[in-house]
Every structure is written in structure tokens, then in C-alpha cells.
Amino acid sequence: MIGWREIERVSSKRAFPDLEEITEKILNTRGIFTEQQRQTFFFPNYERDLKDPFWLGDMEKAVERVRQAMEKDEKVCIFGDYDADGVTASVLLKNVLDQLNVNSFYYIPDRNKEGYGLNLEALDYIKKQGAKLIITVDSGISSEKEVAKTQELGMEVIITDHHHPPKELPKALAVINPKKKGDKYPFKDLAGVGVAFKLAQALYQKFPHLNKDQLKWLLDLVALGTIADCVPLIGENRVLVKYGLIVLAKTKRVGLKQLFSVGKLAINSDCPPNSQQIAFQVAPRINAAGRMDHANTACGLLSCSEKEEAEARVLALEVEEQNQRRQKVTKQIIQEIEERLAKNLTGDLIWESSMYWEMGVLGLVAGKVAERYNRPTFILQEKEGLIKGSGRSAGGFNLIEALEKNAELLEKYGGHSQAAGLVIKKENEAIFLEKFKTLIDQEKIADWSKKAIVDAKIYPEEINDKLLAELAFLEPFGEGNKKPLFLMEKVEILEVKLLGKEQKHLKIWLKKPRGFLEAIGFDMKDKLEETKAGRINVLFHLEEDSWNGRKKIQLRLVDLESA
Known part of the structure; x- marks a missing residue:
């Protein structure tokens, strides 16, 4: 069985006698010790808990510049990114x-x-489209x-971003990023779509003719992008x-409804997602x-109006096909690396590379390899003297x-502390690896074996x-x-069975003082x-x-060993 360690309980004093002791212990490990903290965590409140968007540095400048664009009928370009965070942020801001x-x-x-981010050819194109901002x-x-x-x-730039800022910031009209040095915004871990939502929130505040209730309908995009980008689901997130x-359960977006339908995903008002x-x-x-072709397909899907249901269906089918190809390509590369x-x-x-690996899946592959081997991992494509790709961390590095x-x-x-991308010339690879490995050595991580954190x-x-x-309140x-x-x-x-067509899933019945517990281990033959x-x-x-309207407790197995 994989190694494990239990989170130490900070307090032995019971603060929540109405809860199961196990639940209270889990709350303690999440830093929750008072009734007020518990209420805030169990029952997040949209009006109470969202921070003022104008606490973000340069927000006033950004809102004023948007006002000028509106009054002067200037064309504005929203420059996004090809991942789910960037796609949802782009569609959200376009809606506003x-x-x-x-x-x-x-x-x-x-x-x-x-590749990622602004580039000179794109800027020339945007200029030709007549954009001023x-x-x-x-x-x-x-x-x-x-x-x-x-x-x-002759164009101006407003930056909204959440990535780690470099020492020298771009000299843009406004730079909105909670991680910016000296920024007073109290919550630093917003996703890109979260920062875009704060701009939307600020615009709704400044333009009273906008219906503030409509702002909440954007939260389907915010939830999707935030979860996809793996930012901490604490605080404002x-x-x-x-x-x-x-909102996702009752989304008005035709594109999302078609995506759920094509993918056979049980998400609706009667079956809200987790x-x-x-x-x-x-x-x-x-x-x-964005991984297998171009993210415009996803943007188009999420942007479809109610009158464009047929187009949404076509785009959803295209996305489904791309996802199936993504799964196949990812599996092949992982097998080669293993x-x-x-x-x-x-x-x-x-540090593994090939000229044949598709750029779009390298981050996915890096994540899966890093998780399996518990090492900082870079998976890269090498072409024409350039090496570029994605990295995922492990061990807290x-x-x-x-x-x-x-x-x-x-x-x-x-990128971030745990996920990043890079481009390097082949001639610099050897010296870079030498220096990078030295930095890892300096961390003095003696044991790279994977350890599960037991609550x-x-x-x-x-x-x-x-x-x-009670555990449901933690979601x-x-x-x-x-x-x-x-x-x-x-x-x-009490009993063991193998399930599934290929008999690769493990079903176990475990004894308890009165009755039994059912446990399922997928791919645990x-x-x-x-x-x-x-x-x-x-x-x-x-x-x-x-199952068939009958609900029961189930143990979803992560690992097991004979005792």
C-alpha cells in the first residue's frame, strides 16, 4: 500500500459537540475551530463573502478605460488563452x-x-481589425x-491575469492581478476567470443600467474555469x-446543454453537478x-445563443471527438514515457522530450507522470533547435x-508553483538541467515516495x-x-467479487458490528x-x-493491503 501519514489534530477540545467527532477533526485540519468559521465554511454567502473588486490595484483605471471605449465606440479585443480557464474568461468578458x-x-x-500569451503576429492582426484597446x-x-x-x-492594454508576476511588470495601462507585489486584494488565489469576473463585477457596479442579478448567471463559467485550473477551492473561490x-445545473447556455447531452453527462436542475x-x-x-485543434471551437460552443442550438450541437460533437482523440494520444505518450x-x-x-509528441497534451501527461512517480516532471516537444513544453511539480517543490x-x-x-511552461534553446538545455537539478537538491527532499495524507x-x-x-457540507x-x-x-x-466486463474492478463487503459496509475499487484487480x-x-x-433510486454508503477504495 502507498505510504501515508495522518494529519495531526491541532486541538483535542470539542468545539462542535453536535457534529460527529470525525467531522470535527476534519474541520480542525482545515483550520476551522470556531462556530463563526464553521458557519462561513459550511454556508458560503455570495453577498457577504465576495470582496470589493475595487480593492484590486488598477481596477478604477480599467473600468474608466472601458467607459471611454463604450462612449467613443472603440473596438476592443479580448485576448484569451486556449485552456478552460482562458476560454471561460474570454466568453465571460465578451458577455459583459x-x-x-x-x-x-x-x-x-x-x-x-x-504558443501561450501575446505575440507580435497576433498584435498585427488585432491592429488590422481596428482595435484600440x-x-x-x-x-x-x-x-x-x-x-x-x-x-x-497605437493600442492600449489592460492586463487581467492570475499567474506569478515577473520582477518587471509590463507597462500596460492597467495590470489587474491579485499576486502583484503590493496589491491589497486579500484573496490571492483567484483563477484567470475569477479575475475576469472581478472586472465584470466592477463594471456592473459602475454602470447602474446593468441588472446586477444577471451577474450571477456568469458563475457557471466561473465555476468551470476555476475548477479546471486547479486553484485552491478556499476563500473566495x-x-x-x-x-x-x-448555476451550472440550470445553465441557460445552449452550448453547455449540448455538451452535457452529447457526452451523456447527467447534469441538470434535478441532478446538480459536483x-x-x-x-x-x-x-x-x-x-x-485547444489541445487537439483550436480553442475557438470551445469559445464558439459556450457563446452560442438560444437561436443557434443546431450549431451548438455540431460544435459539441466536434468537442466530444477531440476529447476522445485527446484521451488516446495521452495514453500513447504516457505508455512511451513509462x-x-x-x-x-x-x-x-x-525530463522527457520527443519531436513527435503533440504540444496540446504535454501538460496533461506531465501531471499524470508527476503524480505516478512523485517527481518534478517536464514533458516537452523538441523541434528546430527549440524545446518547449509543460512541467508539473511534486514534493512541494x-x-x-x-x-x-x-x-x-x-x-x-x-505559470504557478506547481504547474509551469517553458521554451528553451537546445543549446542551453544541458546547463539549465544542471542548475535546475541543483535547486531541487537544495530542497533536501530525502524521501520522494508518494504519501497519502489521511484526514x-x-x-x-x-x-x-x-x-x-456532515461531510457533504465540506463540498x-x-x-x-x-x-x-x-x-x-x-x-x-465478508465477501469479495470482481466486477465489470473485464473483471478488473474489486467489490468487497466489510464487517461492521451491525451489518456490513460495501467498498468498490476501480481497476484494482x-x-x-x-x-x-x-x-x-x-x-x-x-x-x-x-442505484435505481436506492441510496447507500459506499467506500471508494484508494488502496489496500493485507493486515
């Missing part, structure tokens, strides 16, 4: 500018031909050279996603458009800081309907608020031998299983 009757269009760069979403913070070029072309999931459904079913489909690593896995950094310390060797880089050890008799109901789950992981030791097995001793230690999540 349309409501203001601002003449606007969005531009999403081609991942393969242009560019508003970036989910990008721009590292585009110092490109922003300077826009001024030469928790509020935006909690309400956004409600964050896991969005993360593993909806977001990958939106991302697939074959390489089986022969030669040395050191604390995984800060990727973006390490890249920043080697910026002189890089053509381009950007609580639990006994069979402690698992009941009340506990399951939405995601980064910063993981689904609780439990450990149960030396539990007795290889653990069958461990069950033969009659007792096992299990790592699992608790969930509600619903």
Missing part, C-alpha cells in the same frame, strides 16, 4: 461587454503555432515586450464555485478543443521560482448516514480542500491477492452510491 454595447471580439492564440484574460503578466509593441501600434455549480464531475468530465472536454523510465529512472527530476532563477537561459516561461483513522462503527451528511472539493481520505485498519472481509488473508487495511473516500 456585449451587455454594455461595447464593440468587441476575442482572440485565442493557436497553441501549436503561436486589448484586454487580456488569464495571460499578459509576462508579456513586457509585447505590451510595449502595442503602444507602438469556494464561494464562486459553490454558487457556480448551482466539483469532481466538472473536473473530470466537463473541463477536459472544453480543454480538448517504458523509458522503466529502463532509466534516475535522480529527482523527470516550487517550479516557477526555480524557473525564475534560471530565466536568463529561457526564451519564455510562466482520520476510522472504525467501521463510526461510518453512518449522519457522518456522510466543493478540490485543491486546498481535498475530499477527506480515511484509513481503516484490520477490518474483516491486482489487489485481489491482498484480500485472501481475511483482514485488510484500507485507504478510502466515503461517498453516497445511488
Whole structure:
């Protein structure tokens, strides 16, 4: 079984006697010790908990410049990104500018031909379209050279971004980024679509003819982009996603409805989604458009009006096809990398490249490889003397800081502490790797073995309907608020079965003082031998299983071993 460690309980004093002790322990591990903290966490409030958008630096400048564009009938370009965060941010801002009757269009760069962020060829195109103002979403913070070029072309730039700011910021008209040095906005972990929403919020405040109630209908996009970008689902993000999931259940967007229909996703007003459904079913489909072809397909899908249902259907089918191809290509590359690593896995950094790998899936592959091998991982494409690709971290190592310390060797880089991208010349690869590995060594991470963080050890008799109901208040789950992981030791097995057409899923009935517990382990056939001793230690999540209208508690197995 994978290694594990239990989160230490900070306080042994019961503050919430009405809750199961297990629930209280989990709240404590999330820093919740008072009734006020509990109420805020359990019941996020849109009006109470969202911060004033004008606390963000340069917001006043941005709103005033949009006002000028509206009054002068200037054309505005929304410059987005090709991932789900950038796509949702682009569509959101376009919706708001349309409501203001601002003449606007969005531009999403081609991942393969242009790469991430502003680029000179795109700026020339935008200029020819007659734009006087560019508003970036989910990008721009590292585009110092490109922003300077826009001024030469007679255009102004408002940057809205959430990525790690470089030491020298672009000299834009306004730079809206909560991570900007000295920015007083209290919540720093907004996604790109979250920052775009704050601009929308500010515009709604300044233009009283806009119906503020309509602002909430944008939260379906905010929830989708926020979950997809894996930012921490705490603080303001928790509020935006909690309400956004409600809006997603009754979304007015024809494109999303068609996406749910084509993908056979059970999401509607009678069956609201949770964050896991969005993360593993909806977001990958939106991302697939930009990974396998062009993100304009996803933007077009999310932008379809009620009169364009037939077009939305066609676009949803196209996105579904791209997602299926994305799955196939990702699987092939991972298999190739695993074959390489089986022969030669040395050191604390995984750095693998090929001229044949598709750029669009490299981040996905890096994430899966980093998760499996628990090493900082870069998966790259090498062509014509340039190496470019994506990295994902492990062991708490800060990727973006390490890249920043080697910026002189890089053509381009950007991202976050745990996910980043880079472009480097082949001639600089060896010296870069030497310096990068030195930075990893300096972290002195002695043990790279994967360890599960257990929220609580639990006994069979402690698992009941009340506990399951209380755990539901912790949703939405995601980064910063993981689904609780439990450990149960030396539990007795009553029965074991293999399920599925290929007999690769493990179903186990476990004994409790009165009755039994049902556990399911998907793709865990290889653990069958461990069950033969009659007792096992299990790592699992608790969930509600619903089948033919009957609901019951189920243990979703993560790992197990004979006890």
C-alpha cells in the first residue's frame, strides 16, 4: 500500500459537540475551530463573502478605460488563452461587454503555432481589425515586450491575469492581478476567470443600467474555469464555485446543454453537478478543443445563443471527438514515457522530450507522470533547435521560482508553483538541467515516495448516514480542500467479487458490528491477492452510491493491503 501519514489534530477540545467527532477533526485540519468559521465554511454567502473588486490595484483605471471605449465606440479585443480557464474568461468578458454595447471580439492564440500569451503576429492582426484597446484574460503578466509593441501600434492594454508576476511588470495601462507585489486584494488565489469576473463585477457596479442579478448567471463559467485550473477551492473561490455549480445545473447556455447531452453527462436542475464531475468530465472536454485543434471551437460552443442550438450541437460533437482523440494520444505518450523510465529512472527530476509528441497534451501527461512517480516532471516537444513544453511539480517543490532563477537561459516561461511552461534553446538545455537539478537538491527532499495524507483513522462503527451528511457540507472539493481520505485498519472481509466486463474492478463487503459496509475499487484487480488473508487495511473516500433510486454508503477504495 502507498505510504501515508495522518494529519495531526491541532486541538483535542470539542468545539462542535453536535457534529460527529470525525467531522470535527476534519474541520480542525482545515483550520476551522470556531462556530463563526464553521458557519462561513459550511454556508458560503455570495453577498457577504465576495470582496470589493475595487480593492484590486488598477481596477478604477480599467473600468474608466472601458467607459471611454463604450462612449467613443472603440473596438476592443479580448485576448484569451486556449485552456478552460482562458476560454471561460474570454466568453465571460465578451458577455459583459456585449451587455454594455461595447464593440468587441476575442482572440485565442493557436497553441501549436503561436504558443501561450501575446505575440507580435497576433498584435498585427488585432491592429488590422481596428482595435484600440486589448484586454487580456488569464495571460499578459509576462508579456513586457509585447505590451510595449502595442503602444507602438497605437493600442492600449489592460492586463487581467492570475499567474506569478515577473520582477518587471509590463507597462500596460492597467495590470489587474491579485499576486502583484503590493496589491491589497486579500484573496490571492483567484483563477484567470475569477479575475475576469472581478472586472465584470466592477463594471456592473459602475454602470447602474446593468441588472446586477444577471451577474450571477456568469458563475457557471466561473465555476468551470476555476475548477479546471486547479486553484485552491478556499476563500473566495469556494464561494464562486459553490454558487457556480448551482448555476451550472440550470445553465441557460445552449452550448453547455449540448455538451452535457452529447457526452451523456447527467447534469441538470434535478441532478446538480459536483466539483469532481466538472473536473473530470466537463473541463477536459472544453480543454480538448485547444489541445487537439483550436480553442475557438470551445469559445464558439459556450457563446452560442438560444437561436443557434443546431450549431451548438455540431460544435459539441466536434468537442466530444477531440476529447476522445485527446484521451488516446495521452495514453500513447504516457505508455512511451513509462517504458523509458522503466529502463532509466534516475535522480529527482523527470525530463522527457520527443519531436513527435503533440504540444496540446504535454501538460496533461506531465501531471499524470508527476503524480505516478512523485517527481518534478517536464514533458516537452523538441523541434528546430527549440524545446518547449509543460512541467508539473511534486514534493512541494516550487517550479516557477526555480524557473525564475534560471530565466536568463529561457526564451519564455510562466505559470504557478506547481504547474509551469517553458521554451528553451537546445543549446542551453544541458546547463539549465544542471542548475535546475541543483535547486531541487537544495530542497533536501530525502524521501520522494508518494504519501497519502489521511484526514482520520476510522472504525467501521463510526461510518453512518449522519457522518456522510456532515461531510457533504465540506463540498466543493478540490485543491486546498481535498475530499477527506480515511484509513481503516484490520477490518474483516465478508465477501469479495470482481466486477465489470473485464473483471478488473474489486467489490468487497466489510464487517461492521451491525451489518456490513460495501467498498468498490476501480481497476484494482491486482489487489485481489491482498484480500485472501481475511483482514485488510484500507485507504478510502466515503461517498453516497445511488442505484435505481436506492441510496447507500459506499467506500471508494484508494488502496489496500493485507493486515
